[in-house]
Amino acid sequence: MNEKLSFQNIADLIVQKADVPKKTADTFAKAFFDTITDTLVAGEETVKVKGLGVFKLVSMGSRESVNVSNGERIVIPGYKKVAFTPEDGVVEFLNRKAVEDEAASVSAVSAVADAPEVQEIPAVVEEDKVEDKAEDASPVETEKTVEELIQVAEPTHVEEPQDAFAGIDMLISTPESVEEVRQQYEEAKARMEVAVEEARKANAEKVRLEKLLERLEANAVPESVVELQGGETKEGEAEAAEKIENQPSGEVQDKTSAEEATEGERRQRAFDRLMNESSRKEEPQETRKWGWQFWTAAVVVFLIVIGFLLYQTFRNIEAVEKVQMAEMPAKPTKYPAKKGKPTITQPTVPVASSSAHKKDSAAQATKSETSRISTPSTPPAQPAQSAQSVQPVSPTKPAAAQKTEQKPAAAKGVANDKKQEKTVTKDKKQEKAVAKDKKPEQKPTRPTSHVMQRGESLTRVSQKYYGTKDSVQAIIRKNKLKDPNNVPLGYVIKLP
Amino acid sequence: MTNKELLEKLSQKTNFEMDEVKKLSSSLIESVLESLSDGNSVTIQGFGSLEPREKASRKIYNPTTKTYLVVPPKKTVGYKMSAALKDRLNAK
Numbered sequence: 001m002n003e004k005l006s007f008q009n010i011a012d013l014i015v016q017k018a019d020v021p022k023k024t025a026d027t028f029a030k031a032f033f034d035t036i037t038d039t040l041v042a043g044e045e046t047v048k049v050k051g052l053g054v055f056k057l058v059s060m061g062s063r064e065s066v067n068v069s070n071g072e073r074i075v076i077p078g079y080k081k082v083a084f085t086p087e088d089g090v091v092e093f094l095n096r097k098a099v100e101d102e103a104a105s106v107s108a109v110s111a112v113a114d115a116p117e118v119q120e121i122p123a124v125v126e127e128d129k130v131e132d133k134a135e136d137a138s139p140v141e142t143e144k145t146v147e148e149l150i151q152v153a154e155p156t157h158v159e160e161p162q163d164a165f166a167g168i169d170m171l172i173s174t175p176e177s178v179e180e181v182r183q184q185y186e187e188a189k190a191r192m193e194v195a196v197e198e199a200r201k202a203n204a205e206k207v208r209l210e211k212l213l214e215r216l217e218a219n220a221v222p223e224s225v226v227e228l229q230g231g232e233t234k235e236g237e238a239e240a241a242e243k244i245e246n247q248p249s250g251e252v253q254d255k256t257s258a259e260e261a262t263e264g265e266r267r268q269r270a271f272d273r274l275m276n277e278s279s280r281k282e283e284p285q286e287t288r289k290w291g292w293q294f295w296t297a298a299v300v301v302f303l304i305v306i307g308f309l310l311y312q313t314f315r316n317i318e319a320v321e322k323v324q325m326a327e328m329p330a331k332p333t334k335y336p337a338k339k340g341k342p343t344i345t346q347p348t349v350p351v352a353s354s355s356a357h358k359k360d361s362a363a364q365a366t367k368s369e370t371s372r373i374s375t376p377s378t379p380p381a382q383p384a385q386s387a388q389s390v391q392p393v394s395p396t397k398p399a400a401a402q403k404t405e406q407k408p409a410a411a412k413g414v415a416n417d418k419k420q421e422k423t424v425t426k427d428k429k430q431e432k433a434v435a436k437d438k439k440p441e442q443k444p445t446r447p448t449s450h451v452m453q454r455g456e457s458l459t460r461v462s463q464k465y466y467g468t469k470d471s472v473q474a475i476i477r478k479n480k481l482k483d484p485n486n487v488p489l490g491y492v493i494k495l496p
Numbered sequence: 497m498t499n500k501e502l503l504e505k506l507s508q509k510t511n512f513e514m515d516e517v518k519k520l521s522s523s524l525i526e527s528v529l530e531s532l533s534d535g536n537s538v539t540i541q542g543f544g545s546l547e548p549r550e551k552a553s554r555k556i557y558n559p560t561t562k563t564y565l566v567v568p569p570k571k572t573v574g575y576k577m578s579a580a581l582k583d584r585l586n587a588k
Contacts, residue, residue, distance in 0.1 A: 003536040004545075010538060013527030018520055024512075028520045031509045033543040039497050039505075041584045050499035051525040053573065057585070080585045082544065084575030094533045094548060094571040 040082055053086040064470035075470055181317055188313035195306040199299060206295040213292065452491045458484055465495055532573055544577040 007029065014025040036047050040057055047055040062078040450461055458481075462471040476484045478496040487493070507517045528546065531538050537547035553569040577585075 005531050005536050005538045007540050010524065010527055010531070010540070013531070014520065014523050017523035017527055020520065025520070028506070028510055028512070028517075029524055031506055032521060032524060033540050035502060035505050035509060037543055037581055037584070039502075041581075044497050047497045047502065048499050049502065049525065051522065052528065055575075079582070082575070082577040082581065082585070084546070084573070086573040090529060091570065091572050093529060094573065 051087065051089070053084055053090060056083045056085065057081075058083045062470055063473050064468070065473070073474075075468075181320055184313050184316055188310060191309050192306060195302055195309070199302045199306070202295055202299045202302060206292070206299065209292050209295060448495055450493045450495055452487050452489055452493060454489055458487065458493075461493060461495075471496070533571075540578075542578055542580045544575055544581060547574050547576075548572075549574040 011022065011025045011029050014020070014029060015022050018025070020028075036049070036055060039047050040055060043057075045057050049055070057080055059080050060078050063076050065074055065076050066072065067074050450465070452461075458472045458475055459469050462469050462475060465471075472484070474496045475481075475493060478494050481487060503514065503517050503521060506512070506521065507514050510517070512520070528538050532546060532548045535548055537545055539545040549572050551570050551572055554567050556565050556567055557563075558565060
């Protein structure tokens with residue numbers, strides 16, 4: 001027991017077993033082990049020895065470690081080693097021997113003794129099984145069954161990191177450009193949020209105005225309502241309301257005289273009146289009177305502006321990405337240095353901005369109709385809220401608005417506006433979706449920690465921050481990760 | 497390399513008959529295994545050492561049946577290559 005047998009002992013055993021001269025046994029045993037090693041050294045991957053197991057050549061990758069004495073980071077170079085997997089029969093043989101030696105009951109007892117601790121709920125069946133088998137058949141069999149059960153649980157998570165890695169490699173990019181993309185993305189997001197906020201306000205106002213209109217229509221006593229609303233709310237609303245009431249046109253008289261007129265008809269008429277009014281208004285002073293139309297127009301303007309901003313930023317991002325993609329295959333694994341940034345940003349930014357300008361002018365041209373309707377109302381008559389809302393979102397727009405303001409507005413009705421609004425909202429949705437897609441690209445470059453992204457492996461993280469895959473072990477150690485192949489999404493990794 | 501190839505190579509190397517080689521190799525393996533099962537480790541110069549290793553019992557959980565199982569301790573064979581072999585493999 002626990003002796004260290006040498007070559008000579010084995011040779012002696014062979015002599016006993018095979019009944020051959022000592023010399024033969026010696027030479028044979030020597031040749032036997034030499035052949036195995038020679039074959040492996042010659043580059044053969046595996047050597048199968050029947051009755052013993054498989055000797056396999058395994059390459060160990062280089063990894064990074066720390067010099068214990070001075071804390072320096074050192075790279076342990078990769079090397080080849082021989083791994084040995086014993087045959088099933090060998091393991092069985094060893095265990096059977098052990099069991100026979102130590103009396104059959106022991107293993108069964110130990111198995112059962114351990115069981116109650118762990119097998120809290122469902123254990124009973126399994127426990128019984130083990131016991132029965134231990135008593136009935138040989139203990140080896142019980143072990144076998146257990147082993148079979150183990151087999152089920154174990155396989156599956158080996159290939160995964162490799163696959164994920166292949167996909168991610170494409171995304172490797174220079175930190176600068178990533179930074180830039182992120183900035184752009186952040187800007188776009190901020191702008192979008194502001195715009196959405198404004199749009200929502202505008203929408204709320206619109207709804208309120210519509211409600212007010214309805215109420216006024218329904219109410220028999222208009223004066224009080226007008227006073228109330230005018231007192232609390234904005235000028236535009238109040239005046240719009242007043243307008244409706246103070247216009248004693250023929251229609252209104254008709255309406256009052258024809259008491260049978262239904263609610264729907266009345267509303268329709270009021271709507272028509274509003275339309276007529278708004279179409280008549282050409283000067284800014286008068287524009288304040290058609291609040292309802294103004295609000296829809298304001299919404300349209302917002303959406304257009306948002307759409308353009310998003311489109312611009314998206315184009316920027318896309319251009320940058322394209323250049324990156326083109327660069328990738330050339331140097332995929334190397335940590336991309338600062339070269340990337342100027343080549344990427346300088347060409348793309350001017351293009352994008354110029355195109356944006358073009359687009360803006362084009363927009364002015366194409367949307368002159370809508371702007372004629374919408375923009376006059378923008379600066380003076382506007383309630384404070386919407387004035388604020390337009391200006392921060394679009395630096396180019398106010399100028400355009402002022403220009404078109406002086407032009408006589410040819411009102412075309414709401415139908416056009418609605419159409420435009422629809423298309424613009426569609427655009428906006430697309431942009432939103434695109435922006436969402438971009439999100440995974442966002443990579444924090446904080447030096448001390450890293451948030452795991454979808455599909456990212458530790459190897460990637462190591463590659464990104466250290467330029468080598470060898471730091472994976474260091475990261476794992478630093479974070480005390482139990483399963484390096486399965487780091488939860490969003491997990492914040494401390495970087496050593 | 498399969499077992500057959502190994503034996504053929506051995507037969508060439510030692511100039512023994514195939515039958516002889518088979519008999520010898522089986523007796524060699526047997527003696528190694530017996531030593532191992534007796535708890536002794538076998539160290540061969542230039543090759544490495546084979547030693548019996550104890551695997552402790554462990555508790556496993558079967559997620560499909562939601563049951564815990566105790567895997568009994570078992571013995572297996574461990575191998576560690578010799579420094580000489582490592583040097584030979586990683587020369588160049």
